[in-house]
Amino acid sequence: xxxxxxxxxxxxxxxxxxxxxxxxxxxxxxxxxxxxxxxxxxxxxxxxxxxxxxxxxxxxxxxxxxxxxxxxxxxxxxxxxxxxxxxxxxxxxxxxxxxxxxxxxxxxxxxxxxxxxxxxxxxxxxxxxxxxxxxxxxxxxxxxxxxxxxxxxxxxxxxxxxxxxxxxxxxxxxxxxxxxxxxxxxxxxxxxxxxxxxxxxxxxxxxxxxxxxxxxxxxxxxxxxxxxxxxxxxxxxxxxxxxxxxxxxxxxxxxxxxxxxxxxxxxxxxxxxxxxxxxxxxxxxxxxxxxxxxxxxxxxxxxxxxxxxxxxxxxxxxxxxxxxxxxxxxxxxxxxxxxxxxxxxxxxxxxxxxxx
Amino acid sequence: xxxxxxxxxxxxxxxxxxxxxxxxxxxxxxxxxxxxxxxxxxxxxxxxxxxxxxxxxxxxxxxxxxxxxxxxxxxxxxxxxxxxxxxxxxxxxxxxxxxxxxxxxxxxxxxxxxxxxxxxxxxxxxxxxxxxxxxxxxxxxxxxxxxxxxxxxxxxxxxxxxxxxxxx
Numbered sequence: 001x002x003x004x005x006x007x008x009x010x011x012x013x014x015x016x017x018x019x020x021x022x023x024x025x026x027x028x029x030x031x032x033x034x035x036x037x038x039x040x041x042x043x044x045x046x047x048x049x050x051x052x053x054x055x056x057x058x059x060x061x062x063x064x065x066x067x068x069x070x071x072x073x074x075x076x077x078x079x080x081x082x083x084x085x086x087x088x089x090x091x092x093x094x095x096x097x098x099x100x101x102x103x104x105x106x107x108x109x110x111x112x113x114x115x116x117x118x119x120x121x122x123x124x125x126x127x128x129x130x131x132x133x134x135x136x137x138x139x140x141x142x143x144x145x146x147x148x149x150x151x152x153x154x155x156x157x158x159x160x161x162x163x164x165x166x167x168x169x170x171x172x173x174x175x176x177x178x179x180x181x182x183x184x185x186x187x188x189x190x191x192x193x194x195x196x197x198x199x200x201x202x203x204x205x206x207x208x209x210x211x212x213x214x215x216x217x218x219x220x221x222x223x224x225x226x227x228x229x230x231x232x233x234x235x236x237x238x239x240x241x242x243x244x245x246x247x248x249x250x251x252x253x254x255x256x257x258x259x260x261x262x263x264x265x266x267x268x269x270x271x272x273x274x275x276x277x278x279x280x281x282x283x284x285x286x287x288x289x290x291x292x293x294x295x296x297x298x299x300x301x302x303x304x305x306x307x308x309x310x311x312x313x314x315x316x317x318x319x320x321x322x323x324x325x326x327x328x329x330x331x332x333x334x335x336x337x338x339x340x341x342x343x344x345x346x347x348x349x350x351x352x353x354x355x356x
Numbered sequence: 357x358x359x360x361x362x363x364x365x366x367x368x369x370x371x372x373x374x375x376x377x378x379x380x381x382x383x384x385x386x387x388x389x390x391x392x393x394x395x396x397x398x399x400x401x402x403x404x405x406x407x408x409x410x411x412x413x414x415x416x417x418x419x420x421x422x423x424x425x426x427x428x429x430x431x432x433x434x435x436x437x438x439x440x441x442x443x444x445x446x447x448x449x450x451x452x453x454x455x456x457x458x459x460x461x462x463x464x465x466x467x468x469x470x471x472x473x474x475x476x477x478x479x480x481x482x483x484x485x486x487x488x489x490x491x492x493x494x495x496x497x498x499x500x501x502x503x504x505x506x507x508x509x510x511x512x513x514x515x516x517x518x519x520x521x522x523x524x
Contacts, residue, residue: 017418017448025422025444032426032437033482045436052430060431063382135385135431140495141483142434145387173433180433187487208492267387 050175053146057178060134061148064267128162128270129153133181143186143208144169147269150177158237160272166243166260167191167231168269181269184212184244184259192235193244193257198222201232204244204257211248214255221255223247229257236276369412377424380404385431398503401428402443402475406468406507407514410452421447435486438479446475461511468511469504476500 036045114120131153135146149155151174161168161181169183170191182189189206193214200222202214217223227247233240245257380400401424409416425440450471452464476496483491 017451022418022444022448025418026441029422029425029437029441029444029482033435033441033486036436037486037488049430049433049436056431060382060385063379063386133387135433136387139432139434140480140491140493140499141438141487142432144433146385146431146433187489187491208495 046173049173049180050150050178053173053178053180054150054175057134057146057148057175060146061132064132064134128272129155131179131269131271133267133269134178140208141187143183143189143206144172145181145183145269147171147179147181147271148177149271150175150179152176154273155179155271156273158276159274160231160238160242161269162242162272163261163269165262166245167238168261170238171271179271184257184261185210190235191238191244192232193229194232194234195223195247196228196230197224198227201234202229202255204229210262211250211256211258214247214257217255223255225249239272239274242272366415369415373408373412373415376404376408377401381424381427381431384428397499398506399472399475399499401425401439402472403468403503403507403510405443405447406452406471407511409447410464411514413452416447418444418447435483438482438486439475441482442475442479445478446471449474461508465504465508465511468507472500472504472507 032045035042129149131147131149133145134148136144145161145168147161155171155174157171157174159171161170167184169181169186169189171179172182173180184191184204184206185208186206187208189204189212191204192201193204194201200217202221202223203216204212205215206212214223214229225247229244229247231238231240231242231244243260245259245261248256248258250256380403384397384400405416405421405424421443422440425438425443426436428439429436450467452467476499480491480493480496
């Protein structure tokens with residue numbers, strides 16, 4: 001039998017466990033376990049994590065590089081036999097997608113026309129950020145991937161992470177050169193979703209299994225097996241319409257989602273910069289911010305007495321400051337609220353078109 | 357002719373530990389997920405740590421055990437302190453004792469199995485506390501079984517060449 005022989009000196013000293021040091025380290029571990037909870041993680045620990053990820057990134061990248069090659073060897077051999085079939089399917093898909101591209105382009109043009117007509121300023125679409133996953137573990141306590149881009153590449157906390165098939169997760173613990181993607185399957189993942197067919201809303205809740213649950217569906221949800229599930233955007237955390245997966249029932253009859261993103265290895269992902277809509281209090285409307293428009297013009301517009309040319313000063317009132325008669329000195333037009341018949345309630349006294 | 361141990365430099369041992377412990381941590385965190393969805397890897401840091409605790413017990417102090425556990429937590433992105441606590445408690449209970457250093461692979465593997473089970477149990481408890489709800493056991497059991505089954509293979513390759521060739 002194979003023998004293991006330590007030296008006599010090693011044996012005499014053994015693994016020395018100083019009681020004081022042991023108790024101290026156990027205490028430190030317990031404090032870390034108790035304080036490093038995802039829902040109320042101290043900023044210090046988040047910083048430590050992000051800093052560590054940044055420092056470990058080059059080594060992890062180096063370690064992941066050969067593994068990536070090894071990962072692809074098996075599928076490559078296996079797929080040699082499937083290539084002809086796949087090629088035929090891809091050609092059919094391509095023909096169909098060409099038609100869809102024309103539809104998409106025409107819709108884009110139409111949307112642009114509407115935006116111009118309504119004078120809408122939609123948020124500019126920012127370019128996606130490509131990243132490699134350099135560390136991943138589907139362990140019992142966490143399902144996340146460490147990706148090789150960080151704040152210096154434009155990544156911020158909460159950005160959606162997608163692969164070629166669909167949503168993978170969102171970014172957390174963003175460092176300068178690295179970020180962690182919390183997967184949809186993680187216990188701490190909560191994403192507002194809906195069924196594409198019926199718009200039935202639900203919360204996609206990770207439970208560390210490969211099929212996250214659909215919760216808060218209501219008593220009689222309009223969901224069918226195979227329904228396409230997309231993000232609803234209701235949570236203002238992720239944009240609306242990102243493909244997530246298909247609705248399936250588990251053995252207990254509960255609704256779960258078979259994720260699209262599982263169809264591909266997660267080593268190459270994209271991060272979509274997404275700015276959530278700011279709450280109204282944080283972004284108050286200011287008349288000063290609207291060039292060529294003053295309070296009187298806006299009041300007249302609200303009461304149905306639209307000015308001839310909102311951008312042109314009238315009756316020689318050039319450069320006049322907007323009158324402020326609303327609460328807290330707010331501009332008069334902003335202090336008013338529109339009633340159902342299109343007129344302004346409580347219009348400022350003396351304003352043209354006011355009902356008082 | 358090998359020099360007596362007390363006159364031998366510590367550097368080869370330290371270098372050996374660094375060259376095995378660090379890669380085991382990196383490999384444990386690396387993207388080894390197969391396209392079929394399987395993500396099976398044993399607890400390589402625990403195996404490596406235990407092997408060094410058997411071969412060179414005095415080079416495996418509690419702070420190193422804590423550090424390896426903490427690094428594992430950080431690299432996999434899990435709750436901090438879970439594996440650090442698990443390894444500390446497991447080694448404090450089932451570490452290779454003074455009079456039992458070295459030995460045949462069979463008994464050593466048995467001791468490792470006990471140590472791994474303690475580590476997994478503590479990790480489950482600590483992980484559940486960190487998550488605020490009972491953690492799933494399927495992944496943990498799979499990881500544990502794989503670790504215990506594969507340990508003799510690693511132990512065989514880490515055993516000294518002379519002893520490895522003298523199977524009885």
